[in-house]
Amino acid sequence: MHPTSLEMRVRRFAERVRTIKHVEQALALLNWDAQTMLPKKGVEARSQVIGTLTEQRVRLLLDPQLAEDVAALTEPEAAAQLDEPTREAVRLVKREIERRRAVPLELQRAFAELTTEAEAVWAEARKADDFARFSPYLERIVATVRTFADCWGYEGHPYDALLDDYEPGMTVAKLDALFRELRPPLEALLDRVREAGPVDAAFLRRAFPLDRQRAFVERVLVDIGYDFDGGRLDVSAHPFCTGIHPGDVRITTRYNPHDFVDAFFSALHEGGHALYEQQLPAEWADTPLxxxxxxxIHESQSRFWDTFIGLSRPFWERYYPEAVDKFPEVLGDVSFSAFYRAINRIEPSLIRVDADPLTYQFHIFLRYELEKQLVAGELAVADLPAAWRERMRAYLGIAPETDADGVLQDVHWSAGLFGYFPTYTLGNLYAAQLHAAMHRDLDDMDARVREGDFAPIRAWLADRVHRHGRRHSPEALIAQATGEPPTARPFIAFLEEKVRDVYGL
Known part of the structure; x- marks a missing residue:
């Protein structure tokens, strides 16, 4: 290829990709608003706007000129002349073009409109404990994602095609093998904890004034490095993080006057996502890298902060005195030991986002199995509530009395995010591995946490994970960051140590 022609194609490719990214940023902002600020009467119109922009994004991707440039830039002679980031960007765009081309454009637009409406309906249905109100939308969503899987193709299970959107290279066969390895030691630990008896946590249900909860949450977020000049904290039915640009990363939480832990750890979790987004290379903001x-990997960053840092003894040795000062009428008679044991107790619960690090995985096992059955056509949407209760009893010995605490508790299905849930467990495993590697690399990491000195931790994560963006596969990134391929061993070791620390077992 003539150098001038190559330069022209690279420039044209970059300009088109920048335009696509700007549309994605607009969609991210509209979706954030839909979940935080949008009036109920605006939902239908907003869904149409999101549908229009989704269609325009796909049209930009499927433009013949972009396809021609991508094809030319992936030719061996041309690819050899590109720098590594450009070569990777071309590869990622080519993959996205292939996936978008496989699905009819009108179906992609209709799905964007459907899920925008469905999220609003889900929020109302959850509040009213009315699964029947939401189920017609979920039936349409499941039918559509099954169509997507057929369009994309798969070798093993139709769920493989959906997984690939969230965790490239992951398959049902790999996940089933991983979960078979992980589940027995978790069940054994849970049995040991049950024998030890419950931990008193009643004081965590006392009245925690909401204004002081928010002030405490904001203080800790600033300490760990969340930049409020490049983000904001709002309230939503289900906490989430929206990364629009490294300079605009927004998070939400939800406040309960009788549950301090809910808002705090939800905000810390989303803050971990936000730190990742804020520390992505700004020069790549308008590229797929x-x-x-x-x-x-994203979930590893949120779980790193809420579980491996936020539940640690050094963290609360730093912040518990401040918590007592902030809530003296609530925590003034509660010792550090009692508080630490209470927030680290292992106790089966109905709500996934409130679950401890051990029982949390059973919530994911349940959702993963139900999703596989729905996508394979082996389970009807109408049968979901009963199937949910049955598995909760089998896995954790409890079952919800309401659908609001059961099948309606998560926003993911209303958003069409089938294939997402397994990444939470993968994130826990990755986070444990990163945490163990960081302990090896940083001098006296616990002392740094105890002093509230999180800058070295952020810098380590930025160097090993954040600065690479999307250049590497998840497996390659973890291997490069920690020195070994992904493994469940550090996570199991972490849970065993936590059980010893909290229960003395």
Missing amino acids: GEGASMG
Whole structure:
């Protein structure tokens, strides 16, 4: 290829990709608003706007000129002349073009409109404990994602095609093998904890004034490095993080006057996502490289902060005195030991986002199995509530009395995010591995946490994970960051140590 022609194609490719990214940023902002600020009467019109922009994004991707430039830039002679980031960006765009081309454009637009409406209906249905109100939308969503899987194709299970959107390279066969390895030691630990008896946590249900909860949450977010000049904290039915640009990363939480832990750890979790987004390379913001490597890697960043830092003894040795000062009428008679044991107790619960690090995985096992059955046509949407209760009893010995605490508790299905849930467990495993590697690399990491000195931790994560954006596969990124391929061993070791620390077992 003539150098001038190559330069022209690279420039034209970059300009088109920048335009696509700007449309994605607009969609992210509209979706954030839909979940935080949008009036009920605006939902239908907003769904149409999102549908229009989704269609325009796909049209930009499927433009013949872009396809021609991508094809030319992936030819061996041309690819050899590109720098590594440009070569990777071309590869990622080519993959996205292939996936979008496989699905009829009108179906992609209709799905964007459907899920925007469905999220609003889900929020009302959850509030009213009315699964029947939401189920017609979920039936249409399941039918559509099954069509997507057929359009994309798969070798093993139709769920493989959906997984690939969130964790490239992951398959049902790999996940089934991983979960078979992980589940027995978790069940054994849970049995040991049950024998030890419950931990008193009643004081966590006392009245925690909402204004002081928010002030405490904001203080800790600033300490760990969340930049409020490049983000904001709002309230939503289900906490989430929206990365619009490294300079505009928004998070939400939800406040309960009788549950301090809910808002605090939800905000810390979303703050971990936000730190990743804020520390992605700004020069890649308008390219596909300026994103997280996968949802599993993204979840590793949130779980790193809420579980491996936020539940640690050094963290609360730093912040518990401040919590007592902030809530003296609530925590003034509660010792550090009692508080630490209470927030680290292992106790089966109905709500996934409130679950401890051990029982949390059973919530994911349940959702993963139900999703596989729905996508394979082996389970009807109408049978979901009963199937949910049955598995909760089998896995954790409890079952919800209401659908609001059961099948309606998560926003993911209303958003069409089938294939997402397994990345939460992958994120836990990745986070444990990163945490163990960081302990090896940083001098006296616990002392740094105890002093509230999180800058070295952020810098380590930025160097090993964040600065690479989407250049590497999840497996390659973890291997490069920690020195070994992904493994469940550090996570199991972490849980065993937590059980010893909290229960003395």
